[in-house]
Amino acid sequence: MQNLRKKFPVLNQCIYANTASAGLLSEDLMEWRQGHDLDYLIGGSDMKNKGFAHMPEIKKTVGRFFGCQPEHVALVPNFSLGLNLLLEGLSKDKTVLLLENDYPSVNWPFETRNFKREYVTIDANLEEQIHGKVKSGNIDVLALSLVQWVNGVRIDLDFLKQLKKDFPNLIIIADGTQFLGMEPFHFEDSGIDILGASAYKWLLAGYGNGFYLVKEGVMDQFELKGIGNGSVNNDASQRNNISFCKYLEPGHLDSFNFGSLEFALNFLDEIGLEHIQTHLNKLSKKAMDTFNGMGLLESFVLERKQHSTIFNIKGDKALFQKLAAEEVVVSPRGGGIRLSFHFYNTEEEIDAIAKLLKR
Structure with missing residues (x-):
């Protein structure tokens, strides 16, 4: 999946954790258009x-x-x-x-x-x-x-x-x-x-x-x-x-x-949806473990046997603005902050977000 990131130039500018709002435009699709x-x-x-x-x-x-x-x-x-x-x-x-x-x-x-x-x-x-x-x-x-x-x-x-x-x-x-x-x-x-x-x-x-x-x-x-x-x-x-x-x-x-x-x-x-699924499962588990360890997730989410790669963490407008200032693209939703990860995201990006949140 690492090589695929090159097709999405916006990833060079930020951590894009906002596919639940809008998926990225690839260079290949832009050329077709x-x-x-x-x-x-x-x-x-x-x-x-x-x-x-x-x-x-x-x-x-x-x-x-x-x-x-x-x-x-x-x-x-x-x-x-x-x-x-x-x-x-x-x-x-x-x-x-x-x-x-x-x-x-x-x-x-x-x-x-x-x-x-x-x-x-x-x-x-x-x-x-x-x-x-x-x-x-x-x-x-x-x-x-x-x-x-x-x-x-x-x-x-x-x-x-x-x-x-x-x-x-x-x-x-x-x-x-x-x-x-x-x-x-x-x-x-x-x-x-x-x-x-x-x-x-x-x-x-x-x-x-x-x-x-x-x-x-x-x-x-x-x-x-x-x-x-x-x-x-x-x-x-x-x-x-x-x-x-x-x-x-x-x-x-x-x-x-x-x-x-x-x-x-x-x-x-x-790419193959099976490969995408495997990668997203890793990201979901990584995000679940990371944000749960920080006490940022709703308790009932942890009780369910399966989850997507969309997470709503505890946070207010001030935290949203701080993340934006650090070039982390997310959305305020439902009284918290929604992060969402696709195949062009990495486990290292989740670690980077967690580091910012701890700060």
């Missing part, structure tokens, strides 16, 4: 038309990378827009189970549409709480982030798979924005029915691109209403023959943004 816009400059509409025609290939790349059939992939600008389009087609008589203090783009769309809702707290017994609520028989939909944006708590994917087996009528909708890109993931083998994500964080694809993966068995639970010329690929004769995922693509799909997504996925594929 420059080439794309140069082609647009000299090719105009001809070049853009070729870009539109390439979208099915991008869906194949997304599907291959995440274990999903290409026709069950929808390309969206971001997770939030996709979820709002989906919920316009979901019956309001559904009762939804949400996590307290989950990412606003997960909870708010259900809340503003006045779905019947129940909540569980994010703690050491998160999975047991979810199972108990679903077992009560009143829950139709479970919607949650796979990794929590404030403190890095991650849901047990094996638990979700078993939950779906135990309650096959439960619709499980997940936000993978803070998870996808950390380790191998196969959608069809998971317990998740609908998985959406923005790709500017751990997938390192820049802003303006994301996707939804949808299992066929859940499609009849929605009557989607989003529609436009993009839904029929500029062919008005297909007005009454629109597939599920094309209702999530009512407008044009930008070749710059979704081409960036394709490039980023191929880049991660070359």
Whole structure:
């Protein structure tokens, strides 16, 4: 992983512990983007038309990378827009189970549409709480982030798979924005029915691109209403023959943004998600041991059997400003300071942060 750091020049200027806010732009992707816009400059509409025609290939790349059939992939600008389009087609008589203090783009769309809702707290017994609520028989939909944006708590994917087996009528909708890109993931083998994500964080694809993966068995639970010329690929004769995922693509799909997504996925594929996972596991353990030893972590985080590489440590605005002054890039979140590490981070950087905190 050390050689890969050279592709991210910002790492020469700071300790970047902020991928949970924004993943870094690589030199390779920047060069691809420059080439794309140069082609647009000299090719105009001809070049853009070729870009539109390439979208099915991008869906194949997304599907291959995440274990999903290409026709069950929808390309969206971001997770939030996709979820709002989906919920316009979901019956309001559904009762939804949400996590307290989950990412606003997960909870708010259900809340503003006045779905019947129940909540569980994010703690050491998160999975047991979810199972108990679903077992009560009143829950139709479970919607949650796979990794929590404030403190890095991650849901047990094996638990979700078993939950779906135990309650096959439960619709499980997940936000993978803070998870996808950390380790191998196969959608069809998971317990998740609908998985959406923005790709500017751990997938390192820049802003303006994301996707939804949808299992066929859940499609009849929605009557989607989003529609436009993009839904029929500029062919008005297909007005009454629109597939599920094309209702999530009512407008044009930008070749710059979704081409960036394709490039980023191929880049991660070359590195190997297994290698990324191994490195991130080391960083997670290192950070857990280091910050726990300093008494900086919430106690319930230590009780969970698995954690991501996102950590929220005790600290105020003054500490945040001191870290910033020392060229450590982090985010104030949830009353503390959030640090997040990707494959371009090192154990030595965690030691350096700990040294600054001790000072």
